[in-house]
Amino acid sequence: GQQLNQSPQSMFIQEGEDVSMNCTSSSIFNTWLWYKQDPGEGPVLLIALYKAGELTSNGRLTAQFGITRKDSFLNISASIPSDVGIYFCAGLSAGGTSYGKLTFGQGTILTVHP
Amino acid sequence: NAGVTQTPKFRVLKTGQSMTLLCAQDMNHEYMYWYRQDPGMGLRLIHYSVGEGTTAKGEVPDGYNVSRLKKQNFLLGLESAAPSQTSVYFCASSYPGRLGNTEAFFGQGTRLTVV
Numbered sequence: 001g002q003q004l005n006q007s008p009q010s011m012f013i014q015e016g017e018d019v020s021m022n023c024t025s026s027s028i029f030n031t032w033l034w035y036k037q038d039p040g041e042g043p044v045l046l047i048a049l050y051k052a053g054e055l056t057s058n059g060r061l062t063a064q065f066g067i068t069r070k071d072s073f074l075n076i077s078a079s080i081p082s083d084v085g086i087y088f089c090a091g092l093s094a095g096g097t098s099y100g101k102l103t104f105g106q107g108t109i110l111t112v113h114p
Numbered sequence: 115n116a117g118v119t120q121t122p123k124f125r126v127l128k129t130g131q132s133m134t135l136l137c138a139q140d141m142n143h144e145y146m147y148w149y150r151q152d153p154g155m156g157l158r159l160i161h162y163s164v165g166e167g168t169t170a171k172g173e174v175p176d177g178y179n180v181s182r183l184k185k186q187n188f189l190l191g192l193e194s195a196a197p198s199q200t201s202v203y204f205c206a207s208s209y210p211g212r213l214g215n216t217e218a219f220f221g222q223g224t225r226l227t228v229v
Binding site for chain 2: 006009033035040041042043044045048088090099100101102103104105106107
């Protein structure tokens with residue numbers, strides 16, 4: 001089964017609120033990626049993290065690569081209606097027999113009420 | 115740039131039929147992936163490839179086969195389709211950057227229904 005546990009599964013928030021979601025893994029990753037998927041579309045990359053402890057921002061989005069390399073979180077500040085969608089974390093396996101394997105979390109469904 | 119292109123975009127199969135989904139990328143990426151997406155299950159990895167001529171199993175490989183004869187193409191085959199394979203299939207490609215870093219880019223998906 002999947003190695004990544006993403007939470008929460010869904011969130012219902014008011015416009016202007018901040019959002020936080022996270023992923024944990026039983027395996028070490030050397031890259032964490034965060035994606036957003038709109039209905040009927042493929043996932044689109046939001047933020048890429050390459051180093052343990054790294055904190056990266058992209059506009060209202062901030063993500064961190066956990067120091068243990070087994071977790072990551074994504075924050076969205078001052079949410080707006082167009083933030084609605086499904087957010088996925090993904091981890092790239094560090095090596096061994098799983099080298100190059102990119103595993104996704106189950107996704108967080110975000111609903112923003114105006 | 116076309117990026118990652120999947121064909122077909124929609125398909126209806128009868129149980130037991132076979133078909134091949136094609137993924138093509140024009141970014142000279144080394145890595146390619148096939149995922150299936152079902153409600154509440156996120157994206158589950160079927161098979162992946164880290165280079166031309168190589169393939170590896172993902173989390174849900176049973177009932178599927180893949181081939182990577184050319185670097186730009188990654189084919190996903192269903193030998194005998196089953197209703198449980200009704201899903202949306204996504205292909206992705208990425209490059210191994212410095213220190214193994216990567217960013218995967220996705221196609222638009224193939225919606226497959228098996229009746």
